[in-house]
Amino acid sequence: MARDINTKKLKKNAFRYSKVRGETASRIRIPGGVINAKSMARIAEVAEEFGNGTIFLTNRQGVEIPGIRLEDMPAVNKAIQAIIDDSGVNQEERDKGYPASGTRNVVACPGSRLCPFGCYDTTALARKMDKMIFPNNLHVKIAFTGCSNDCGKVRMDDFGIIGMTEPQYDPNRCVGCEQCVKFCKIRSVGALSLVNGKVVRDTEKCIGCGVCVAYCPTRAWTRSRDHYFRIVIMGRTGKKNPRLAEDFVKWADEESVFRMIRNCYAYVEEYIDPGAYEGKEHIGYIVDRTGFDEFVKWVMKDVELNDKAEVASRVYWGGKHYDRSNNLM
Amino acid sequence: MGYVLSQDSFTRVLGKIGLDRRLYAPVNKVGEGRYTDVDVVRYDFISEAAEIEMEKKSDYAFKELLTPLSETLFFFTENEVKEADYDQREVLVFLRACDLHAVKRLDAIYLENGRFPDPFYKRIRDRVKFVLIGCGHSYEDCFCVSMGTNVAPEGYLFSVDLQDGSYYIDVKDQDLAPLFAAEAEAEQEVMARHVTENEVKVSVPADVPLAVYKDPLWDEYTARCINCGRCNFVCPTCTCYTMQDVFYTDNGKVGERRRVGASCMVDGYTNVAGGGQYRRTNGERMRFKVLHKIVDFRKRFGYDMCVGCGRCDQVCPEYISYANIINKVKKAAEGGAANA
Numbered sequence: 001m002a003r004d005i006n007t008k009k010l011k012k013n014a015f016r017y018s019k020v021r022g023e024t025a026s027r028i029r030i031p032g033g034v035i036n037a038k039s040m041a042r043i044a045e046v047a048e049e050f051g052n053g054t055i056f057l058t059n060r061q062g063v064e065i066p067g068i069r070l071e072d073m074p075a076v077n078k079a080i081q082a083i084i085d086d087s088g089v090n091q092e093e094r095d096k097g098y099p100a101s102g103t104r105n106v107v108a109c110p111g112s113r114l115c116p117f118g119c120y121d122t123t124a125l126a127r128k129m130d131k132m133i134f135p136n137n138l139h140v141k142i143a144f145t146g147c148s149n150d151c152g153k154v155r156m157d158d159f160g161i162i163g164m165t166e167p168q169y170d171p172n173r174c175v176g177c178e179q180c181v182k183f184c185k186i187r188s189v190g191a192l193s194l195v196n197g198k199v200v201r202d203t204e205k206c207i208g209c210g211v212c213v214a215y216c217p218t219r220a221w222t223r224s225r226d227h228y229f230r231i232v233i234m235g236r237t238g239k240k241n242p243r244l245a246e247d248f249v250k251w252a253d254e255e256s257v258f259r260m261i262r263n264c265y266a267y268v269e270e271y272i273d274p275g276a277y278e279g280k281e282h283i284g285y286i287v288d289r290t291g292f293d294e295f296v297k298w299v300m301k302d303v304e305l306n307d308k309a310e311v312a313s314r315v316y317w318g319g320k321h322y323d324r325s326n327n328l329m
Numbered sequence: 330m331g332y333v334l335s336q337d338s339f340t341r342v343l344g345k346i347g348l349d350r351r352l353y354a355p356v357n358k359v360g361e362g363r364y365t366d367v368d369v370v371r372y373d374f375i376s377e378a379a380e381i382e383m384e385k386k387s388d389y390a391f392k393e394l395l396t397p398l399s400e401t402l403f404f405f406t407e408n409e410v411k412e413a414d415y416d417q418r419e420v421l422v423f424l425r426a427c428d429l430h431a432v433k434r435l436d437a438i439y440l441e442n443g444r445f446p447d448p449f450y451k452r453i454r455d456r457v458k459f460v461l462i463g464c465g466h467s468y469e470d471c472f473c474v475s476m477g478t479n480v481a482p483e484g485y486l487f488s489v490d491l492q493d494g495s496y497y498i499d500v501k502d503q504d505l506a507p508l509f510a511a512e513a514e515a516e517q518e519v520m521a522r523h524v525t526e527n528e529v530k531v532s533v534p535a536d537v538p539l540a541v542y543k544d545p546l547w548d549e550y551t552a553r554c555i556n557c558g559r560c561n562f563v564c565p566t567c568t569c570y571t572m573q574d575v576f577y578t579d580n581g582k583v584g585e586r587r588r589v590g591a592s593c594m595v596d597g598y599t600n601v602a603g604g605g606q607y608r609r610t611n612g613e614r615m616r617f618k619v620l621h622k623i624v625d626f627r628k629r630f631g632y633d634m635c636v637g638c639g640r641c642d643q644v645c646p647e648y649i650s651y652a653n654i655i656n657k658v659k660k661a662a663e664g665g666a667a668n669a
Contacts, residue, residue: 112365173398175589197573217559222361
């Protein structure tokens with residue numbers, strides 16, 4: 001029988017177009033990068049049965065099973081159903097695999113489930129985000145990281161969500177040992193100083209990383225009950241103008257984070273280049289085209305930020321403009 | 330006499346007891362631990378039975394009442410001094426057997442060590458009485474049995490044990506008995522529970538020769554310990570403090586003298602004029618701390634300072650076990666290689 005494959009459908013179904021004629025790779029979506037051991041074992045089984053026995057770990061915390069014959073795609077979709085069920089990823093039709101691949105896997109660092117510095121449960125928020133935005137064909141990259149260390153490399157994404165805590169200080173429990181001052185300086189930004197035996201926090205300088213809380217031996221410093229977020233936007237890799245995401249909002253609340261990202265999808269629908277190749281355009285280029293104010297107008301629709309939140313009135317990005325010059329200097 | 334009370338009725342009794350007293354008990358502070366969404370159990374003033382953390386061992390000790398982490402002693406201007414005001418009400422402190430034994434150590438240091446009792450300690454101490462929380466089981470890191478502090482035979486007004494939702498009270502102070510009798514579901518014999526065995530066991534050496542002070546066993550802690558002092562601040566028997574003379578910045582002639590907690594592990598503890606520092610390495614600091622707890626204090630007062638609560642082991646971010654160090658010291662004291 002003649003091999004007649006619709007590559008557009010193949011890609012949308014989360015299979016990769018391979019340089020090896022007749023082969024593909026199945027892309028397993030793992031929001032937050034956490035998967036049950038049972039599903040991991042299932043992935044290994046599928047790789048053994050349908051693939052070439054290897055598994056590729058993607059940069060966005062997904063898994064790709066390479067070496068699958070194009071003819072086996074329906075069988076693979078059936079075989080990975082248990083994994084999709086287990087990971088809780090939204091699906092349109094059972095046994096048909098993933099319904100989209102445009103909006104990329106939502107990345108998360110280990111966060112507060114594991115990391116002493118994680119300011120929130122990154123895994124839970126990545127999963128919640130995935131539930132909200134998937135399936136979707138728009139090329140959107142979202143990543144969560146627990147603190148300003150940014151182990152999640154979220155500044156390479158369209159939306160990077162960085163955890164913050166607002167340090168709470170009880171001077172009555174402070175003995176002036178200065179460990180918070182010392183470690184804020186060594187491991188963070190040096191926002192603390194000792195004045196008359198007690199610690200003063202420069203609230204402008206403080207990035208809410210929680211290092212002071214982690215090192216305080218007496219619980220004079222504790223974490224704020226509410227979790228806060230720094231939202232950095234429009235980072236990207238790529239050939240034209242790779243650049244790091246820049247700060248848009250700091251001390252934002254969770255609900256606002258989710259609403260803004262949901263709003264952004266509507267903004268992209270409205271303004272994406274109708275001629276964009278394969279319907280894919282980094283959102284940053286759209287913002288470059290529409291202007292920042294128009295972007296803000298759309299994403300801030302119905303967003304009621306908490307009182308502490310601060311929003312950038314203007315955002316400027318840097319990075320290398322290869323589309324203008326390939327010179328080294 | 331013993332009584333069995335529901336949570337509500339115990340709260341009503343506490344309400345009556347608390348009319349002219351403050352109640353100080355271990356409280357589970359939600360989200361106030363070191364890490365995100367982690368609780369910490371530390372002492373605070375309470376008014377209801379439900380606020381008392383009866384199950385978990387407290388991460389921080391009751392001593393913060395008797396030796397506040399930060400306490401203004403007096404205010405001064407050019408020629409005048411005024412002692413800081415303080416709450417004169419009696420305080421009832423809820424604590425476990427090991428901690429009740431720790432009170433004896435605090436008293437020894439602040440009231441019996443030297444010619445004069447410490448007046449700032451004494452003025453608080455004179456107003457403090459105790460309630461024993463029974464221990465239904467040993468906790469991770471506890472070694473009270475080894476230290477002989479697992480039973481508290483006296484020194485408390487009543488004991489309280491929470492079992493299956495009921496509070497079992499053994500009243501020692503008969504003045505309080507009618508309050509409990511009025512609310513009790515049942516009157517019966519009640520004995521405060523105590524543990525008779527811990528998983529962690531230590532053996533304190535009877536004599537530690539000077540050679541142990543030079544033993545290489547301490548070097549390990551120079552590398553492992555990060556001198557954060559958490560072990561000291563959670564310890565119910567650590568008593569060190571330092572002074573802060575603070576001049577208010579507006580005119581520089583008015584200010585206050587504060588007493589704040591200090592730690593023999595933290596930088597600066599042995600700094601002296603001229604830049605001297607008696608114990609520089611963390612191994613030296615560890616040696617001082619451990620031998621003070623199990624040797625030096627005993628030389629002066631006749632019993633060990635450490636009560637085996639194990640809080641230091643539990644709080645250490647580097648998983649250094651003080652209990653294990655005691656056993657190493659024992660080996661070294663008996664002439665064996667400590668790390669063998």
